[in-house]
Amino acid sequence: MAILVNKDTRVIVQGITGGQGTFHSGAMLEYGTKIVAGVTPGKAGESIHGIPVFDSVREAKDAHDATASIIFVPAPFAGDAAMEAIAADLNPVVVITEHVPVKDEIRMIHEAKRKGITVIGPNTPGVITPGAKQKVAIMPGHVFSAGEVGLMSRSGTLTYEIAAGMTNAGIGISTALGLGGDPCVGLTTIEAVKLFEQDKDTKALVVVGEIGGDAEERAAAYIKKNYDLPVVGFIAGRTAPPGKRMGHAGAIISGSSGTAAAKIKAMNDAGIAVAEKPSDVARLLKEIM
């Protein structure tokens, strides 16, 4: 078991004919992901890595019984692409694209909510379930091994860093999930905790957060009240100055809110073991599992 992505997931790649879409479709296929179709309006009839391309998500879904979508469409068109996937009832909808206008994000997130669909991202590395050999993601598959720890994060390479550390320490992952680096994302930290809570095969959680907003504080409060399994946390940006966006649009300390100190305190208060360095995550997991 796992969350969001499992052996039955059948994926559509929106923007499959673009550079990123083509490259990562190849990487996903190599990993084992069941990509059943691609979509690029106006390019029906082409094929990429042997995958048929359609003009619309609806046609692609009808022809190949797809269940999920991953979006590589450029930012000005990504909001529309997500709306199209949501309209076709694909679930989850994983939006890899960075720099999507926040107004478009708000629209897609609430339309998905209304229909009970999970949007992951935008600006996410995606979702990977190593046990099912399926990734709807740009994550490098080889750093993740199958196991019982749920991993969620607001960043990409930091997630790989921590996953690689876990793999080296012999700790496997049920599902690893990139929540996205933007201020407004579909699946939130607290919602991700709730999903993992329902998964019987996830026996511990790693929550990788960063400065900006208070998603980690909210998740920590929820964990304190409701979640009985071991949790390890890490917060990036302890030394970030206020008022500067640290790469991610969402990673900014505004006034006194969004600081790493507040997040670490909330995690400590909730009984979460907080790692000082990425490599401490695997060590702490060994101690508490």
Place this chain on the structure above:
Amino acid sequence: MKLFEHEAKEIFRSFNMPTPPGGVAKTPAEAKKRAVEVGKPVVVKALVLSGKRGKAGGVKFADTPEEAEKFAEEILAMRINDLPVEAVLIEEKLDIQQEIYAGITIDRNERKYVVIGSAAGGMSIEELAEQSPEKIIKMHVDPNLGFQAYEAREMAIAMGFKGKQINQLGSFFLKLWNIVDAFDVELTEINPLILAKDGRFLAADARLNIDDNSLYRHKDFIEKIKREPVEQNERERLATENDMAYVELDGNIACICNGAGLTMATLDAVSVYGGKASTFLDLGGGADAKRVERGIEIAMMYSNVKAILVNIMAGITRCDDVARGILSARDDGDIKVPLVIRMVGTNEEEGQEILNKAGIPFLKTMEDAASKIVELAKEVA
């Protein structure tokens, strides 16, 4: 993109939102001229993209054009939060009955716009939230419907306004929402929104930030205001051009990494070992040899940099590519300070071999690399 007060007010006026009469001045003489045009006592305000302008002395009231000239001279010579004041705004000084706060921003948790109002304007919303949270009214905007006129009136009522003021202030909030919607605004504040003694509502201040990711939709406007969306130094500009995220800090170790989270974590690791970072440089996904070399070049342009730490977690990126980029930067003579490389992941062995042959030290863990670079930076400093 942050707008200057006069730019924001131009948008306000185009939506029929009243602002005090006045204009921009770049010299004291111009300021005097504007004050004569206003023909009444004026306020002289520094035009800077920074909050806390009033506290820094960047807002002064002048009774005569001569006084306006003198204050303009003082303010134009100031730096506010380390930003030069290149122009001032001269506006009629209003007879104030009441100062109000009006703003719209994004609630990250709800993923909705939120309209904020308070009858106790004048101070910062953060102070207000701390001292009298009950005086702040917040209304979330339905993502499908937008902010409705009746909601805007409800806002005015909740803020304690009565009679015809309900419609007047309601209309102000509605216009503000229409601006947010039209210009992809991520934050706007009018503080204070003035209720003048003569009963008019006017936007005395204006803060307006447009979502950077939406700027492609607002090219006409950016062209009209005749300036670059963001003020950047040479290094920041080069980083933006190369699609890298770059932030300067006050330490002396440049951290060049791939991915924002990893770069932040690397800065933190440097600090754990007693060092201080000068540079946050995120090369982004798919960093190839050219990007690595370019990143090092940009980092070296900042005079604070006394040591460089390259930390790469190679997923899509390949370590041999990174190694070639480093080699090329060194051979071009770009690297004039101690350098530590740490990289793991795809094609790690190949990358290691390239560096070994070139005699460039290479470490396997982030911890070792961070502690090593701190040591080297101390030796140089």
